[in-house]
Amino acid sequence: MSRKIVDLTEDLAQPIVEQMNLELVDVEFVKEGKNHFLRVYVDKEGGVDIEDCEKVSEQLSEKLDEKDPIESAYFLEVSSPGVERKLKKRADFERFVGSHAYVKTYEPIDGDKEFYGDIKSFENDELTLTIKIKTREKEVVIPYSKIAKAHLAVTFN
Template sequence: MAEKKKGSTTEIVRALAEPLAKELGLIIWDVTFTKEGADWYLRIFIDKEGGVGIDDCVDLTHAINPVLDSEDPIPQEYTLEVSSPGINRKLTRPEHFEAFLEAPVRVKLIRPLENGVRELEGILIDVAENGDFEVITEEDTTVTFTRKECASVNLIEDYD
């Protein structure tokens, strides 16, 4: 029987994928492992300077498949998807927030603010070491968030 791997599924897959991505001139943006209906999906989001093309996705898929087969970090059946994080990409890691300071973002909260607002848009203006971040809204209001209170934080292309 194989020894149980240490760490979450996404951490294990990230650790396996990062050296392969680097060889291909890519970075791992994010790794998710989610159940949708009866099916599980392992999604590896990749990026690179100048953007990702379909060939980049195919190349990493071909590189990671044999590694996932031999290491077998996931006991159940799943579908592997390798793709770009897209224009409206989710910011999930500290380096994402650092890389997109001064960028427009949409923040969706788990619980509404005191004024009932559950979603707001603004410019990401600061990020602290502990992961808290600040957004300045269209009304020139600065709002500070903790990552724990956010359902999601996404870049937005169409911010005015």
């Protein structure tokens, strides 16, 4: 049921965000405590503001009311993906070459499943991360199919 709601919401939201020159980053439908939340994350070059989120929320809410895909009460939240934005699509990895990221894999690569490093490249369905081990740098190549989850990571110097 949850996947159907996410897919339908993506289908309804995509034309709205495209019309506003925004990017649909992610949609999730989750239960937290007694409440259900339908979260829609949008972005644009330079970041989104509260007015962008408000406009998407109003238009998407109308579309969702027409289709009425969710039987229980829920909260619709439209927001920026934040500084630790999820990286899901191939285009996300290409776009954020040079950025610091966290990557978790389905299975170990060089004995590890979790990596923090700078995205060096994303080519031929392989992500190359430059990671630091104490004072030296090492490159790790991770096949896209082995990435369980990834997001941008904040660094403090």
